[in-house]
Amino acid sequence: MSIPNQVDMYKRRKRRTAKNKLFHALFFAATTIGLIVLVMLIYRVLSQGMGSLSWDFIRNFAAPYPEEAGLLAGIIGSLYLMVIVALCSIIIGIATAIYLEEYAKKGRLTSFIQMNIQNLAGVPSVVFGLLGLTFFVYVLDFGYSLLTGGLTMSLLVLPIIVVASQEALRSVPGELKEASAAMGASKWQTIFRVILPAALPGMVTGSILALSRAIGETAPLLIVGAATAIYSLPDSALDSYTVMPIQIYSWISKPGDEWPLLAAAGIIILLIILLIMNAIAVYIRNKFQRRY
Amino acid sequence: MTTLAKPVVNKQVEKKPMEKNSVFEVTNLNLWYGADQALYDITMNIAENEITAIIGPSGCGKSTFIKTLNRMVEMVPIVKTSGSIKYNEENIFDSGYSVEDLRTKVGMVFQKPNPFPKSIYDNVAYGPRIHGIKKKKDLDIIVEKSLKDAALWEEVKDRLGENAYGLSGGQQQRLCIARCLAIEPDVILMDEPTSALDPISTLKVEELVQNLREKYSIVIVTHNMQQAARISDKTAFFLNGELVEFSDTNHLFSNPDDKRTEDYITGRFG
Numbered sequence: 001m002s003i004p005n006q007v008d009m010y011k012r013r014k015r016r017t018a019k020n021k022l023f024h025a026l027f028f029a030a031t032t033i034g035l036i037v038l039v040m041l042i043y044r045v046l047s048q049g050m051g052s053l054s055w056d057f058i059r060n061f062a063a064p065y066p067e068e069a070g071l072l073a074g075i076i077g078s079l080y081l082m083v084i085v086a087l088c089s090i091i092i093g094i095a096t097a098i099y100l101e102e103y104a105k106k107g108r109l110t111s112f113i114q115m116n117i118q119n120l121a122g123v124p125s126v127v128f129g130l131l132g133l134t135f136f137v138y139v140l141d142f143g144y145s146l147l148t149g150g151l152t153m154s155l156l157v158l159p160i161i162v163v164a165s166q167e168a169l170r171s172v173p174g175e176l177k178e179a180s181a182a183m184g185a186s187k188w189q190t191i192f193r194v195i196l197p198a199a200l201p202g203m204v205t206g207s208i209l210a211l212s213r214a215i216g217e218t219a220p221l222l223i224v225g226a227a228t229a230i231y232s233l234p235d236s237a238l239d240s241y242t243v244m245p246i247q248i249y250s251w252i253s254k255p256g257d258e259w260p261l262l263a264a265a266g267i268i269i270l271l272i273i274l275l276i277m278n279a280i281a282v283y284i285r286n287k288f289q290r291r292y
Numbered sequence: 293m294t295t296l297a298k299p300v301v302n303k304q305v306e307k308k309p310m311e312k313n314s315v316f317e318v319t320n321l322n323l324w325y326g327a328d329q330a331l332y333d334i335t336m337n338i339a340e341n342e343i344t345a346i347i348g349p350s351g352c353g354k355s356t357f358i359k360t361l362n363r364m365v366e367m368v369p370i371v372k373t374s375g376s377i378k379y380n381e382e383n384i385f386d387s388g389y390s391v392e393d394l395r396t397k398v399g400m401v402f403q404k405p406n407p408f409p410k411s412i413y414d415n416v417a418y419g420p421r422i423h424g425i426k427k428k429k430d431l432d433i434i435v436e437k438s439l440k441d442a443a444l445w446e447e448v449k450d451r452l453g454e455n456a457y458g459l460s461g462g463q464q465q466r467l468c469i470a471r472c473l474a475i476e477p478d479v480i481l482m483d484e485p486t487s488a489l490d491p492i493s494t495l496k497v498e499e500l501v502q503n504l505r506e507k508y509s510i511v512i513v514t515h516n517m518q519q520a521a522r523i524s525d526k527t528a529f530f531l532n533g534e535l536v537e538f539s540d541t542n543h544l545f546s547n548p549d550d551k552r553t554e555d556y557i558t559g560r561f562g
Contacts (some may be wrong), residue, residue, distance in 0.1 A: 033313065043474065105369065106369055120463075173406075175404060175406035176406060176408060176409075177367075178364065178367065178402065178405075178406065179408065179468070179471075180418070181364065181367065181395065181400065181405045182362065182364055182399065182400040182402075182406075182472075183396070183399065183417070183418065183419040183472070183475055184392045184393065184394075184396035184422070184423065184475065185392070185397040185470070186392055186420045186422075189422045193418070193421075193422065194408060197407065197409075201417060242409055
């Protein structure tokens with residue numbers, strides 16, 4: 001191999017630097033596209049919705065006239081729904097994750113379950129709506145109620161919570177489990193006193209993110225019969241209900257120039273609630289993050 | 293998953309005159325990780341209130357062996373064993389034998405210091421708490437005594453509430469020893485306890501181990517032959533999963549019976 005002379009080296013170096021710059025610019029452009037879309041989206045929503053945003057908008061029920069209509073039923077409905085979803089899916093999800101990570105023998109059955117949970121996390125939400133319709137509405141006869149909607153949503157986010165909790169459990173160093181087991185702790189004592197405290201921040205963060213996915217979902221709730229316009233708050237879990245995204249969806253599809261503006265105002269409220277939930281998740285993650 | 297060999301009935305094992313009782317009687321122990329055999333036919337007695345060192349090159353099975361004594365090796369799910377280990381006359385592989393009880397009596401200190409992400413106090417109190425001691429007064433006494441026995445009390449007595457991760461590596465390892473002492477075991481297994489420590493911390497831990505011999509039986513795995521020679525009463529030399537030689541430390545290091553032992557301790561391999 002001959003050593004290239006100085007001129008060649010110089011040319012080559014120039015070419016390499018140019019190539020580097022080109023790719024730098026390309027990647028930056030790709031990032032910018034996403035940002036531009038986001039900024040446009042927020043700008044459009046804000047410019048359309050800010051005008052309709054008022055306390056009355058949050059306090060009022062749906063109404064036949066846009067100037068009187070409000071999001072109250074949707075906000076409260078969404079909050080109730082979240083309570084049901086949180087109770088069902090977080091408890092079952094974390095318990096499932098603990099079983100799979102700590103108790104289940106690694107074998108064909110476990111990896112089969114594992115694979116299916118991961119697949120479930122990717123199933124389109126409409127499919128969960130159909131499942132909810134068949135099972136909760138018809139088989140269990142819960143009707144088109146808040147309970148049906150909550151349970152359907154729980155199924156939707158359950159796999160996400162299981163996977164996130166498993167990640168959190170796996171990140172607990174094995175040495176800590178060994179240290180506990182070597183002192184004669186039973187498996188449950190080790191889980192309760194060592195593993196859970198270390199894994200909880202990750203689990204909570206994952207669960208909140210899963211809940212914020214549920215709060216924005218529309219499709220499955222349309223199928224299990226959330227009402228589009230409702231003039232009272234649900235009295236019980238078996239009452240009819242509506243949620244924010246459904247109200248927004250129904251306003252957008254109404255004729256007239258003012259309804260879409262109202263929908264934009266609804267989107268702002270939804271975004272604010274989502275941001276708050278994500279902020280809580282980030283806060284918990286940062287506050288309780290441990291170093292090992 | 294444990295398969296038990298039938299007890300040998302007629303073959304009386306010749307007993308050497310022993311001045312001390314055995315805490316562990318290991319008989320024909322074989323161990324497999326899946327299809328790979330890691331221990332071959334180990335038979336040895338570990339005496340009470342002595343320090344038994346286990347030496348050998350990497351991968352010779354010494355860590356596996358020590359982890360078998362408190363069945364920690366079963367944390368790896370594919371492990372299979374045959375043969376028997378009697379701890380105080382009872383076979384620890386018997387189906388009814390409680391691993392939790394065994395590990396309460398046979399404590400362990402690991403290679404890498406592994407304190408919990410809790411306060412110093414809570415680390416030491418962990419063991420007593422899981423065994424049902426709840427009263428603050430009782431716990432206080434145990435924590436102080438354990439930390440004193442582990443020669444750490446003077447360094448940490450003013451900051452028991454601080455996180456254990458703030459301690460140095462050597463202090464963390466002595467904390468782990470204190471944590472182990474707090475459950476009042478009979479035997480302490482140490483798996484290369486000084487390999488992650490600096491020379492001064494190593495010295496402190498070695499002194500500590502010497503002092504603990506009065507009350508405890510200690511089995512210590514070490515990479516460091518000088519360490520074995522310095523602190524132990526008996527030494528076992530493992531090679532490729534076999535127990536090559538097991539005798540008094542002085543004898544093994546000055547006048548080994550086996551050629552392979554001699555090669556190893558004179559640094560010809562390993």
